[in-house]
Amino acid sequence: MSKFHIFSRRDFLKEVPAGAAVLSATGQAGALFGAERTAEHAKSRVVIAHDALLRGTGSAVDSSHMLSLLDRAMQTLTDRDHAFEAWRKLVHPGEVVGxxxxxxxxxxxxxxPQLVEAICERLQEAGIRSADIVVWDRNSEELERAGFHLSIGGNGIQCYGTDRVDYEEDLVSYGSVGSRLSKVLTRRSDVLINVPVLKDHDGAGVTLALKNMYGVIHNPNKYHPNGCDPYIADLNMLPEIRTRMRLTICDATTAMYDGGPAYKPEHSWNCNSLLVSQDPVALDYTGWQMIERKRAALGLKTLEAESRAPHYIATAADASHGIGTNDPERMLAIAV
Known part of the structure; x- marks a missing residue:
């Protein structure tokens, strides 16, 4: 943890030459789509975008501030001057984006929902048809409770749960995992943009990018023993997930440092931030450190001391998985 350093925008400009590409640690085809390789061992970028005024004077997130925050994060991630250029580097007209x-x-x-609306706005500006954008999770009722409006069919943005279309009949497997995948993933998404939340998890330690994929399978309850290790890493190795995964935009507007995954307002804070990366392992490592710093500031034990450190992150980075990096020396964490 002592090696981990978050660069400011000024530090970033000193560290990386203009035009440097966005690269994952592994070089897998999905994460590197549209990016130019500038160095054999390029660092994985994780952008931490923060806006202290995101909520203005109230408790709700301000939509205009959210859009500006997203733009700043994406432009920094892709080293582009305009949001349109940033998104056109990652998605292309004709693709269906989940x-x-x-x-x-x-x-x-x-x-x-305001973050998702901002993402959808920029995707459409980049040439993705509204009907080719699918906002989804495992359950339609849960989507509605979270403030999303369901929409199936027509020419608008689609929004529904896997319960409306079911899971594939056949199991797919890797390592310790054998699961049926959501048809929203397999039949309705060319590209996957992961939009998890920054929060504590009572078993896994933290739940961010990698664990959000538990929401694409029919049997996530099977994969919680041993702090979800190696199940989370094995799940993210499934080709149907790995080849579609293009980007993670982690919602840290409200975050949880303890008591998760269910919402406990007494263990939450207004972080007013987004974490954005093409490397889900580096993003999870970065989010974990943010949670640990918040816990330390409040006098709480480390997750390791509570016997629930997120060891699955190291597993996802090991030689047999190679999904991304958990090595701070191979990350470039940029605060903007």
Missing amino acids: LKVNTLGGRGISSN
């Missing part, structure tokens, strides 16, 4: 949100915690600690 936004996998996390709504298990209800309105208090779910992917923020």
Whole structure:
């Protein structure tokens, strides 16, 4: 943890030459789509975008501030001057884009609808048809409770749960995992944008990008022993997930440092931030450190001391998985 450093925008400009590409640690085809490789061992970028005025004078997130925050994050991630250029580097007209949100915690600690609206606005400006954007999670009722409006069919943005279309009949497997995948993923998404939440988890330690994929399978209850390790890593190795995964935009507008995954307002804070990366392992590592710093500031034990450190992050980065990096020396965490 002592090696981990978050660069400011000024630090970032010193560290990376203009035009440097967005690269994952592994070089897998999905994460590197549209990016130019500038160095054999390029660092994984994780952008931490923060806006202290995101909520203005109230408790609700301000839509205009959210859009500006998203733009700043995406432009920094892709090293582009304009949001349009940033999104056109990652998605292309004709693709169907699935936004996998996390709504298990209800309105208090779910992917923020205003963040999702901002993402959808920029996707459409980049040439993605509104009907080719699918906002989804495992359950339609949970989506509605989190503030999303269901929509199936027609020419508008689609929004529904896997319960409306079911899971594939056949199991797919890797390592310790054998599951049926959501048809929203397999039949309705060319590209996957992961929109998880920054929060504590009573078993896994934290739940961010990698664990949000538990919401795409029919049997996530099977994969919670041993802090979800190696199940989370094995799940993210499934080709149907890995080849579609293009980007993670982690909602840290409201975050939880303890007591998760269910919403507990007494253990939450207004972080007013987004974490954005093409490397889900580096993003999870970065989010974990943010939670640990919040816990330390409040005098709480480390997750390791509570016997629930997120060891699955290291597993996802090991030689047999290679999904991304958990090595701070191979990350470039940029605060903007």
